[in-house]
Amino acid sequence: MSGLKLFHTTKSGVTEVMPRLAEVEADVQGLVEAHMETLLCVTFLASEYVIDCVEGGRIDALGIDENGAPVVVEFKRGTAAGVVNQGLYYVAWLMAHKDAFRNLVRGRLGASAASQILWSSPRLICVAGDFTRYDAHAVREHRRSIDLVRYRYFGSEHIGLETVASVTGASVGTKRARRRAVGLSSVGRRDGAMAELAEAVDEALLGIGDGVTRVQRKQYAAYQRLRNFACVCPPQQTKLLVYLKADLKKVDLVPGFTRDVTGLGHHGTGDLEVQLRTPKDVERAQDLFRASYAAA
Incomplete structure (x- = not known):
């Protein structure tokens, strides 16, 4: 976690508000899904989306961002071992099943939104208690658009989000x-x-x-x-x-x-x-x- 500290100020002094993780993964997932547009600027579409393939799987959350890009959101309560690879697997499935996502958008947001999906820039957002240095390195080496977001609860009324790494799939060098x-x-x-x-x-x-x-x-x-x-x-x-x-x-x-x-x-x-x-x-x-x- 970063060195940022949060303090509650009163007339008599200041008291540090200690950061903590969610009790269970579902707590942070439910909070972010309920307020996804405010917290991530992503319109929430579906939770626990079951994918239809031989291996099976369940995407934690699906959304569409303010630019019309499809978004896969994966959650982990603590350190996100394997969450990046898991999320990339779901992004690959999504790009191979565009009709399923298009129908989801059409049902929630209408035909106009479904016709303007930005397929060239699908995104993966991983929200977790922490990430390893290997996760951050892997993200920078990958061709997909990926955001690693670290969360912490502060007391009972506050949550903090910190972007650990963020890369775009389009490399523009020259x-x-x-x-x-x-x-x-x-x-x-x-x-x-x-x-x-x-x-x-x-x-x-x-x-x-x-x-x-x-x-x-x-x-x-x-x-x-x-x-x-x-x-x-x-x-x-x-x-x-x-x-x-x-x-x-x-x-x-x-x-x-x-x-x-x-x-x-x-x-x-x-x-x-x-x-x-x-x-x-x-x-x-x-x-x-x-x-x-x-x-x-």
Whole structure:
């Protein structure tokens, strides 16, 4: 467990709130499933989903994230011996049985959601009391999108979640690959300045902290640390739009630079729109990027 400690403050002093594991695995599973959208930004679909195959098996939970990607969630009360391999087995089954998942989404969320599933980026989220260093290493070497999330109860009313490792299945190493990933193949030839601006934003968001991954949808690129903290739309002729999950009460809106789009339709997630036109705007937006990342 990390060195983070929680204290309860009173007028007479402070008292440490000791962390603890769940009494049984079902306790943490039930809590996360009941509040999955708040805790993981994943819409809950099914619990203890029985898979139809020769070997058999039961997926702890199935969901779909805010980008439309299928999500397998596996739980362990304590140290997660074998949970990553077990979860990857279920992800492989899911990708081989897309109709079953599509029907599940259609039944819970409707035909529109079922038609927009992001099959290119299935995710595995493992929630456990702890992980070994071998788990973290294996995750970084794998081609799938995997999040290792450590939990702790604090007292009877609080639960903490900590992302131990997070990787995306899409490896974007070269400059050419990065340009394709953020929708710059044709834009770069037409407008070099906007292409460079988009690359600068991509590098700034990927390098903002640990565990940042990028998920590419047709309409936007989502940057996430377990959940989205920024969504970048393809460059327009004169500007690049970035949507953040910043606390709007703490943001001084500046016309032509930042805008509250709460309730307004747009691609991606987040209610703060940032309009970038020059490299100086990217520097100007760094504090907003960091605030959204910290809240993710």
